[in-house]
Amino acid sequence: MKIFRFLFLLIIVFNGNKLFADEPSSWLKNEIDKILISYQSSDLPNENRFLMIEQTINNNFAGTGIAKFVVGEAWNKASNDIKKEYVKNFKRHLALNIASMMQGYSDQKYELSKSSLDTKSNIILIDMEIFSNTGSVVVTWRVKESKGRYFVIDLIVADISLVVTKRSEFNSMLKSVNYNLSEFNKILYNQNNESYQKIIN
């Protein structure tokens, strides 16, 4: 009986622990499927669909780390409250960007074709090949493991990094508000509202 309990315990532990059971690719596939399935459920209201996608993205992207990276030195000058507000706005902005991109891929087949580890940076690179009738496009997901969980830190489409592009774009906008994160928050908030209206309508 004790042996049975012990084995049962082991199964539960290893089954649940992502570090042991989930290879990064199968974890990523699971999360991508969650997003794509939400697009394929035609009876789901658009607002709810986006909320589901936003939750998936917030749980699986290194939102705070990316948020800090893309505003560069403006982060240092801001107060904690402003930073928190910015991170909240940024996470929604990120979700809107990913949701909008994935919407285009929702009716296409895909496979995770290649997975490798960049030993220098300890970052996992996973290639997702998306097939259309006329060809395919490769999206590379950059994934970092931390405390037994995986987080997406960047997406590369056609050699273009989402994070690097955002940093350049944010830098241009921050320059116009003299690197004031508080002012920038207002712009980001308005842009999010505009993008949100587009995605739900």
Next chain:
Amino acid sequence: MKNIFFLFFFIFLTCFSTNVFSAASDQVDTSSDDFETSQVEDEIYDPFEPINRAIFSFNNVADRIVLEPIAKGYKKLPSPLQTGISNFLSNLRAPLVVLNQVLQGQGENAFQTTGRFFVNSTVGIFGLIDVAEKMGLEEKEEDFGQTLATWGVGDGFYVVLPLFGPSNVRDTTGMIMTMMTDPINAYVVSEGEAWIVPMRTAANAVDQRSKIIDEVNALRDNSLDYYAAVRSSYYQNRNAAINNIDDSELTPLPLISIEFE
């Protein structure tokens, strides 16, 4: 007592294993300065930004009114027809790709592209069917802008060309060299059929645009500064093309931390 202890132990392990304790998303409260150690180039040399932005706005309107609707229409054609047109246009570019591969010292690639051109132009019925790909002859693109970069010519300043879109001094020079040296264009002009040249350019634009409809819309709809986003995307894409390195290896890896409260 033993059973209660076991129950608590079991609950603890189950919660731990299903990440209940670690399920909180990343939080704000740390003071890592990762961004300061990044090697990413933030500033692109763009001394004529106001003029470029004006041309970019014009191009954006032209894209919305003309190019995007045509590209969407093109996407509705039967997929074998789209693939055939795309293959045909790509095959016409092959002679100049070979020349640029030779100029860049890529002997093996030049040999492969030459093989592709002959196989696709004959067995592939004037390039409509990409037979060479199935034979393992992979398609690779090279242009004069890339050749000049390989020879050490710098980007120069960023420029937005009317209708042609983002470029820089070096790539614009490369584009002019392409127009002047393209053997297909030279042939049709010599035959008194110069109208084919702009038609071919337009067909290329529609074909290329049709492949990135969703990506462009996602970028346009969600950008704080669409101009800056396109400028950055252009440089990243060109750097990848110039260096001929796998995208995942090339683009600088941002040093992004995962932060927990």
